[in-house]
Amino acid sequence: MYKNDFPFFKNSSVTYLDNAATTQKPQAVLNKILEYYTNYCSNTHRSNHGDANKATKEFEETRTILKEFINAKDESEIIFTKGVTESLNMVASIFAKEFKTIIISSIEHHSNITPWHMQNRTLHQGLEVVNIKENLEFDFEHFEELLKANPNSFVSITHVSNAFGVKHNIKKIAKLTHKYNSYLMVDGAQSLAHFEIDVQDLDVDFYAISSHKTYGPTGVGALYVKQELLEKLKTYQTGGATINDVNFQRSLMLSSPYKFEAGTQNIADVIAFKEALKYIKNIGYKTIHTIEEEIYSYLHNELKKIENIILYNNVENSIVSKSFNIKDINSEDIGILLDKMHIAVRAGHHCAQPIMKKLNIDGTIRVSIAFYNTKEDIDIFIKALKKAITMLKD
Incomplete structure (x- = not known):
């Protein structure tokens, strides 16, 4: 319901899950x-x-x-x-x-x-x-x-x-x-x-x-x-x-x-x-926390179901962002395909190259949520992600 306060969502067909990069602005x-x-x-x-x-x-x-x-x-x-x-x-x-x-x-x-x-x-x-x-x-x-x-x-x-x-x-x-x-x-x-x-x-x-x-x-x-x-x-x-x-x-x-x-x-x-x-x-931080915690947990559980996924951070010590890779698939390639399907996430090193090098990876796919996101956003993203994985494996 909070999306109604943000003109971006009235004017865009994008499923926006790149909130760690920047958030949308209320009217x-x-x-x-x-x-x-x-x-x-x-x-x-x-x-x-x-x-x-x-x-x-x-x-x-x-x-x-x-x-x-x-x-x-x-x-x-x-x-x-x-x-x-x-x-x-x-x-x-x-x-x-x-x-x-x-x-x-x-x-x-x-x-x-x-x-x-x-x-x-x-x-x-x-x-x-x-x-x-x-x-x-x-x-x-x-x-x-x-x-x-x-x-x-x-x-x-x-x-x-x-x-x-x-x-x-x-x-x-x-x-x-x-x-x-x-x-x-x-x-x-x-x-x-x-x-x-x-x-x-x-x-x-x-x-x-x-x-x-x-x-x-x-x-x-x-x-x-x-x-x-x-x-x-x-x-x-x-x-x-x-x-x-x-x-x-x-x-x-x-x-x-x-x-x-x-x-x-x-x-x-x-x-x-x-x-x-x-x-x-x-809105209050209590409400924000309740919404984000529920969506974050839902995102984590849906990602865990995907074959060959590599998750880097635990729900217990993290908030709102999930970084992951799919085995043998470049994160940037997934990001490009998700963009074609109107899903906004971030792929790459996220201006944090030293930790990526320590983990021996080039980068990750990062999904970052805000309180205006919904489970429907996650469902749309997961469906698109599965499609992108299939396309890149063929």
Whole structure:
């Protein structure tokens, strides 16, 4: 029934099962974007006329709502970025670069690997990687060994793997990280759409958030920074809207979050992001979890019935995404055929090549669901998948 809230499903014949890549947008989000551009299109935090004041008010309301949504202490802890990738790069380049050792997990997105390579860090040369167990779970024993050997490190871990849907126990990771006088950043790109985030309860130092994977617009994200670290976080970019006072001798910056938001922001989409958050709150995480858990379990059980299927992640330690292969069939070939049958999934390495190489595969077929998906979507997909397998075997 929730599909009625999303114009995409009224205008497309596609069975959409690629939600880990991006989610569809409810009408309320689209309306808010149009409202800004047609009714009060003005720059924020600058002019003092009516429309500019309204734009600033609407923009800052998103910050307030997001602060409440993740239970941050203060609006100053919420910095708008263009997405999780920029948030991770920002912290990597202006805070974490001072640390001798960076620790990441084995199932990170490239966005949490390549920023460290840009600092000339490689495995065992400033970069350490936590092992994974056979079921792709985080190896806490190895993690603590790394922390013991490298105290005062910077840890950067995904909350939910984009490639496999494996969910990490961030609260436990944070406790161990702080035990060894280290800092923790979390890639939360795959999280906020599916379950509640409480940054104070998790006790994370940095948490990166995506809008477009959370039913909001593309090109928008946010970075949560624990309040006591805001002064340690140096300015990333400078320019318009970051300045308190300037002369030709020096520049004095505003306080957080404004000193981190240089230039004209993605105003319309930041404003619309709050409509996505309101939409999620309206439905409630309890409802979202119940629906997604049922569809996920159904998907898993239907996939298990397919001959020669190779499943990589367990239902018990994962959410919403199933990655698999069919023995002796290339994942990309299946993806192409599914597309011809109007099924949207993702095939390939999912920007996670290191874990694919560790598993000795080129990639997987990934089915990722959202609460608007139904068992009928899964049935359509399974039927098309069986047809694709038959075609490729002939």
